[in-house]
Amino acid sequence: AQSVSQHNHHVILSEAASLELGCNYSYGGTVNLFWYVQYPGQHLQLLLKYFSGDPLVKGIKGFEAEFIKSKFSFNLRKPSVQWSDTAEYFCAVRDSGYSTLTFGKGTMLLVSP
Amino acid sequence: GAGVSQTPSNKVTEKGKYVELRCDPISGHTALYWYRQSLGQGPEFLIYFQGTGAADDSGLPNDRFFAVRPEGSVSTLKIQRTERGDSAVYLCASSSTPSLDTQYFGPGTRLTVL
Numbered sequence: 001a002q003s004v005s006q007h008n009h010h011v012i013l014s015e016a017a018s019l020e021l022g023c024n025y026s027y028g029g030t031v032n033l034f035w036y037v038q039y040p041g042q043h044l045q046l047l048l049k050y051f052s053g054d055p056l057v058k059g060i061k062g063f064e065a066e067f068i069k070s071k072f073s074f075n076l077r078k079p080s081v082q083w084s085d086t087a088e089y090f091c092a093v094r095d096s097g098y099s100t101l102t103f104g105k106g107t108m109l110l111v112s113p
Numbered sequence: 114g115a116g117v118s119q120t121p122s123n124k125v126t127e128k129g130k131y132v133e134l135r136c137d138p139i140s141g142h143t144a145l146y147w148y149r150q151s152l153g154q155g156p157e158f159l160i161y162f163q164g165t166g167a168a169d170d171s172g173l174p175n176d177r178f179f180a181v182r183p184e185g186s187v188s189t190l191k192i193q194r195t196e197r198g199d200s201a202v203y204l205c206a207s208s209s210t211p212s213l214d215t216q217y218f219g220p221g222t223r224l225t226v227l
Contacts, residue, residue: 004155034215044156044204044218051213090155099144100169101216103155 002027004093006104013081013111021076021107023091030096033074035065036103039087047089050074061085083113115139117219119205125225126195134190134222138207145188146216147180148204156204162188195226 007022025031035047048059055067065076074091088108092101118137126132138145144163148156158172162182170180177195182188192199202223206216 009153036218043220046215046217049215092155099161099163100146100158100172101148101156103148103157105153105155 002031002093002095002102004091004102004104006089006091006107008107009105010108011110013109015083015111015113016080017111019076019078019081019085019109021089021091021109023074023076023104025072025074025091025093025102027095028072032094032096033065033067034092034094034101035059035063035074035076036090036092037087038090038106044090047076081109081111083111085109086111117205117207117217119203119219119222121222122220123223123225125227127227128195128197130195130226132192132195132224134192134203134224136188136190136205136219138186138188138205139217142207142209142217143185144208144210144214144216145182146206146208147188147190148206150202150204150221152201159190159203192224195224197226200224200226 003026005024033050036044037047038044050057050067058064063078067074088106090106091104120135146161147159150156160170160180165185177193180190202221204221205219208214208216
């Protein structure tokens with residue numbers, strides 16, 4: 001069965017620092033990849049997704065992620081974080097042709113002003 | 114348009130009681146999913162409906178859990194003889210095309226079993 005690892009459970013950054021959150025999945029083959037974000041008091045929202053094509057995908061609010069198939073990774077990046085990026089970030093994988101998502105445990109990002 | 118809605122937002126019950134959690138998906142979405150999120154964990158899949166039928170219920174932890182979607186729209190997750198370990202946030206999501214589209218999540222129902 002597919003599993004997803006997010007390497008950091010908690011990350012604390014100052015505003016304007018660069019961000020990289022790691023995500024690795026276990027099972028090879030064709031996959032769809034997602035990053036969801038949950039802001040305090042809000043529900044899960046899609047940040048970006050990769051289905052096929054250019055492995056560097058851009059999402060909302062200046063976030064991007066790079067799919068590296070050989071490393072089973074889909075790391076999330078942002079060059080300069082803002083206080084409003086404080087949230088919990090979840091990586092999720094869907095095996096192609098299937099419908100359900102497998103999520104990582106999430107990374108709580110705290111950005112100090 | 115309106116997003117996925119879930120009611121109630123919070124439910125407190127006593128061990129052994131029966132609870133029902135409701136999900137109203139985005140209009141026109143044929144696929145509906147239930148996930149459960151325990152403290153410190155990511156969402157875990159419970160069951161997936163395509164139309165009125167359960168296409169995959171492999172994530173239901175045991176036979177105390179059951180879900181229905183009788184008219185292909187609203188879904189109800191039912192938990193019998195609740196246990197303290199059932200305490201979690203129950204999330205509902207919907208999508209237009211199951212294996213191709215993005216899943217859109219509701220705000221969740223926080224269930225607390227005392």
